Amino acid sequence: MSLFTRLAAAAVLVAAATTGVSAKEWKTVRIGTEGAYPPFNYVENNELKGFDIDIAKALCEKMKVTCTFTAQDWDGIIPALLAGKYDAIVASMSITEERKQQIAFSKKYYNTPANFVAPKDTKITDTSPEALKGKVLGAQGSTIHSNYLEDVYAKAGAEVKLYGKQDEANLDLANGRLDAILADKVVLLEWMGTKEGECCKFVGSEYKDPKYFGEGVGVGIRKDDAELVAMFNKAIDEIVADGTYKKINDKYFPFSVY
Known part of the structure; x- marks a missing residue:
C-alpha cells in the first residue's frame, strides 16, 4: 500500500470516528408550538391539542423518541428554538426562503391556501x-x-x-x-x-x-441538527404511507390538507 493510500485511509477512519462522536443520539425531542391557532394548535383544559400536536405525537412514535411540548408566543418561536428552549417547532410554520435563512425545515406535512x-x-x-x-x-x-x-x-x-x-x-x-x-x-x-x-x-x-x-408547512429545526431533520422527514413519509396521516387528517378536516 502506498503512503498516499495509507494516509487517505487514515483520514477516512478519523472522519468516521469524529462523526460518530459528534452525532447526537436522539431519545427525547422537545417541541415548541404556539397553542393559539385552532384547529392546528390550541389549549383545552390546560392541555395542548390540535392537528399539529397529533401529527407531532405520531412523528415522535415513528422516530421512537419521547416528546415534550412547550407553548411559546409566535413572535418568539424561532428565537426560542435558536436559544435551545426546544429542539423543533411544530406550529403550522410555513417553509419560506426568509425563514430558511435562520433555520432548517423538514419536508411539508400540510399545505393550505x-x-x-x-x-x-x-x-x-x-x-x-x-x-x-x-x-x-x-x-x-x-x-x-x-x-x-x-x-x-x-x-x-x-x-x-x-x-x-x-x-x-x-x-x-x-x-x-x-x-x-x-x-x-x-x-x-x-x-x-x-x-x-x-x-x-x-x-x-x-x-x-x-x-x-411558501412550500407548505414543515417542522422547524436548528441548522446544526441535520440528523433530526432526516428523522422527521423519514417519519413524515412513514405516517403518510401507513395511513396514520389520513386518520389524523380526517379527525379534523373533511378534505385532505396534505
Missing part, C-alpha cells in the same frame, strides 16, 4: 391590491400573511394592522375595526363555524403564490 374574510355585509368583491386601497386589513404578525399584506397591499395604499395572535385579528374584524383579514383558509373556516365568526364570509380567491406563501 390563504384567503380574505370580511363582514357579511361588505361591498368587497375584488380583493386585488388596487381594489383594497384605503381599506384597513388585518393579519397575525410575523406570518406569511402579514408579510404579504405589508409587501403588496400596504404599498398599494391599504392600512395594515398586525396582531400578536390570530384570535385578536378575528375579534377586531367581528367588532368592525377592520375591513378584512388575511389568514390560512382552514383556520378561518374553523373560526367562521363559531358564534363570533358568524359575522363574516370569504371574499376573493385563494392565495398560494410560493414566493409569499
Whole structure:
C-alpha cells in the first residue's frame, strides 16, 4: 500500500470516528408550538391539542423518541428554538426562503391556501391590491400573511394592522375595526363555524403564490441538527404511507390538507 493510500485511509477512519462522536443520539425531542391557532394548535383544559400536536405525537412514535411540548408566543418561536428552549417547532410554520435563512425545515406535512374574510355585509368583491386601497386589513404578525399584506397591499395604499395572535385579528374584524383579514383558509373556516365568526364570509380567491406563501408547512429545526431533520422527514413519509396521516387528517378536516 502506498503512503498516499495509507494516509487517505487514515483520514477516512478519523472522519468516521469524529462523526460518530459528534452525532447526537436522539431519545427525547422537545417541541415548541404556539397553542393559539385552532384547529392546528390550541389549549383545552390546560392541555395542548390540535392537528399539529397529533401529527407531532405520531412523528415522535415513528422516530421512537419521547416528546415534550412547550407553548411559546409566535413572535418568539424561532428565537426560542435558536436559544435551545426546544429542539423543533411544530406550529403550522410555513417553509419560506426568509425563514430558511435562520433555520432548517423538514419536508411539508400540510399545505393550505390563504384567503380574505370580511363582514357579511361588505361591498368587497375584488380583493386585488388596487381594489383594497384605503381599506384597513388585518393579519397575525410575523406570518406569511402579514408579510404579504405589508409587501403588496400596504404599498398599494391599504392600512395594515398586525396582531400578536390570530384570535385578536378575528375579534377586531367581528367588532368592525377592520375591513378584512388575511389568514390560512382552514383556520378561518374553523373560526367562521363559531358564534363570533358568524359575522363574516370569504371574499376573493385563494392565495398560494410560493414566493409569499411558501412550500407548505414543515417542522422547524436548528441548522446544526441535520440528523433530526432526516428523522422527521423519514417519519413524515412513514405516517403518510401507513395511513396514520389520513386518520389524523380526517379527525379534523373533511378534505385532505396534505
